[in-house]
Amino acid sequence: MIKTKLKDKLKEMLDKKQAILATNFYNFETLKGILIAAQQEKQPIILQLTRSSIEYMGLQNAYNMAKNGLEFYNIEGWIHLDHGDSYELAEQCINIGFDSVMFDGSELDFEQNIEITAKVVKNAQKLDVNVEAELGYVAKLGQSSDKVAFTEPEDAKIFVENTGVNALAVAVGSAHGFYKQEPKLDYDRISAIRQITNTPLVLHGGSGIPAESVRKAVYNGICKVNVATETKNIFMQTLQNILKNNNEIDLRKVFPQAIDAVSNLIKTKFKILK
Ligand SMILES: [Zn+2]
Secondary structure: OOOOOHHHHHHHHHHHOOOEEEEEOOOHHHHHHHHHHHHHHOOOEEEEEOHHHHHHHOHHHHHHHHHHHHHHOOOOEEEEEEEEOOHHHHHHHHHHOOOEEEEOOOOOOHHHHHHHHHHHHHHHHOOOOEEEEEEOEOOOOOOOOOOOEOOOHHHHHHHHHHHOOOEEEEOOOOOOOOOOOOOOOOHHHHHHHHHHHOOOEEEOOOOOOOHHHHHHHHHOOEEEEEEOHHHHHHHHHHHHHHHHOOOOOOHHHHHHHHHHHHHHHHHHHHHHHO
């Protein structure tokens, strides 16, 4: 399959007011569930790996699994480092063949975030790798939602101009993990950042945001929607339910139901973005 560079695909999404789904995988089974959904729905997908998942599977192994999977299922897809927390990790992923890396400097001060992001971009450009960065602060899993800092459009403009990033994760009312109350996204802020930067924006914490809100965010400039918590959760929930009343030791009879649950979840996410 001929693959468009992710930065070009994201620009195309920006022009069309559409978004690509990005979801994390954690093992062979979650990857398989995601790929089956993408194949059946004929949709492109961004496969994401965090540092924890890379450490769990091994960088080369995780990369190979994703790359082979995309070829095996004949899917237009990209492999992306999610929340890369150092220049070195981003560099390793770029060198191994990732299509895209995120450098998450959201906990650094503004100048430091610009400095390291720009360095990652410079390195990534040599291999035409897409770079996503985060400005503002989207609460991490388990953190209280008051630990947020909304992205200011003026800052975003300075950040994009000084780093050359291809995509920008913005803090506009979402948070990682499940929500206690329905999140209120700031559509005017999304639109203002989009206007002033003309850069594809990324919505983190997509798990549990109502479909209508996601669509409205996409209409205003979100080009990539991340879903991780729900994927992990449905896989484990399904396994726990099966194993409660079951002593089956053949894992090949147990895992397929959890893989199907992941597939069904991802299909619902594709439908939101269609
Ligand atoms: Zn995230």
